[in-house]
Amino acid sequence: MILIALLALLVATAWTVVRLRSLFATVMLTGIYSFLGASWMLLLDAPDVAFTEAAVGAGISTVIMLATLSLTTREEKVCRFRVLPLLVVVATGAALVYATLDMPVHGDPAAPAHLHVAPEYIADVVPTPDGEVLQVGIPNVVTAVLASYRGYDTLGETVVIFTAGVAVMLLLRRPRREDES
Amino acid sequence: MKFAIVMIAVLVTMVLALSRAIAGPTVFDRILALNMFGTKTVLLIAVVSFLVGRPDFLDLALVYALVNFIGVIAVLRYSQHGHFGDVPADPGDGEDGGPI
CATH class of the missing domain: 1.20.120.1200 (NADH-ubiquinone/plastoquinone oxidoreductase chain 6, subunit NuoJ)
Structure with a gap:
């Protein structure tokens, strides 16, 4: 609701x-x-x-x-061409909806994403009954995957975001006016 | 039950704030509506986290409150000066761009 x-x-x-x-x-x-x-x-x-x-x-x-x-x-x-943006948006939306038709059902335990490496990660993260953590020692699965198993991936994402931030700051800098200098 | 009633009340308040943001004739109506909407989102998260029994979502509510605060500060500063950088020494003279 x-x-x-x-x-x-x-x-x-x-x-x-x-x-x-x-x-x-x-x-x-x-x-x-x-x-x-x-x-x-x-x-x-x-x-x-x-x-x-x-x-x-x-x-x-x-x-x-x-x-x-x-x-x-x-x-x-x-805008004078009102039909063209509408067409582009409708076509993109239709393509996205068409792409979702192939996806597994929400929460399906047999989905490929849950079968490939996820059981191994979860088994590594959850401590054994004697309290021994097997590989990474991070209690949160998402954090373990992001920061340890896919650490280089996350580092690359951070570099991309940093570059984008620098570019945006350069673009949005107000131009210095000549008459004041 | 108690939490559900509070949740519905917060939702109704969100609808009211949203209608003010949609209708609002002046800029300040919309700024106030944005601020109020962020506050109601914080409340909604707090109530829902207790409703579903996961009080650790309260951290998220704190982050939302901070984000909302920074956003409103930025919006107000923009609406006063018309830009962000190179603020003049005496504030509020609106050299170019000017207040909205």
């Missing part, structure tokens, strides 16, 4: 974002959208994803979008 209520609020927010022309109000509403999405993910028992969504979507994105607004404009221009 609460999931359906949150989804209805998400749809209402998205519809308003599409309708509004003021970009400042759109940034406010996307912040609300991120909070709603994060709560929804939390209710689906994905607290780490919700964590990321709240920090990135509601925190960093709002600030970056506002900095972008201060460099560009605050009103959305009316």
Whole structure:
């Protein structure tokens, strides 16, 4: 019930974002959208994803979008080709829905993701009855996979995010005016 | 039962804040609605975590409160100065861009 209520609020927010022309109000509403999405993910028992969504979507994105607004404009221009964006969005959505048809049922224990290396990881993380931890010694499975089993992967992701952050900061820097120097 | 009633009340408040963010004629209505919506999200997480019996979600509620605070500070600063960097020595003169 609460999931359906949150989804209805998400749809209402998205519809308003599409309708509004003021970009400042759109940034406010996307912040609300991120909070709603994060709560929804939390209710689906994905607290780490919700964590990321709240920090990135509601925190960093709002600030970056506002900095972008201060460099560009605050009103959305009316597009003359209205059909083309709609077609692109509908085609992308249809492709995504088509891709989900092949996915295993939600929570299916026989799904390939649960059969490959996951049992080994879980057996390594859960301590033996004598209290001996087998390999990594991290009590949380997600943390063990992220920080130990896929440590190089996480390091690469961090490098990518750092590079993206540097690029965004360079782009959003206000140009120094010549007449003051 | 108690937690469920509180959860429904928080949801109704979220709907009210969202309607103000959608309708809100001025910018400040929307800023206030965003701030209030973040607060209600924190409350919703706290209530739901006790409802499903996992109080460790409370850490997430704390992070949401911090994120909400920083976001609102950034929005207010932008709405006062019109930009983020190179703040003039005397605040609020709105040299270019200007307040909204």
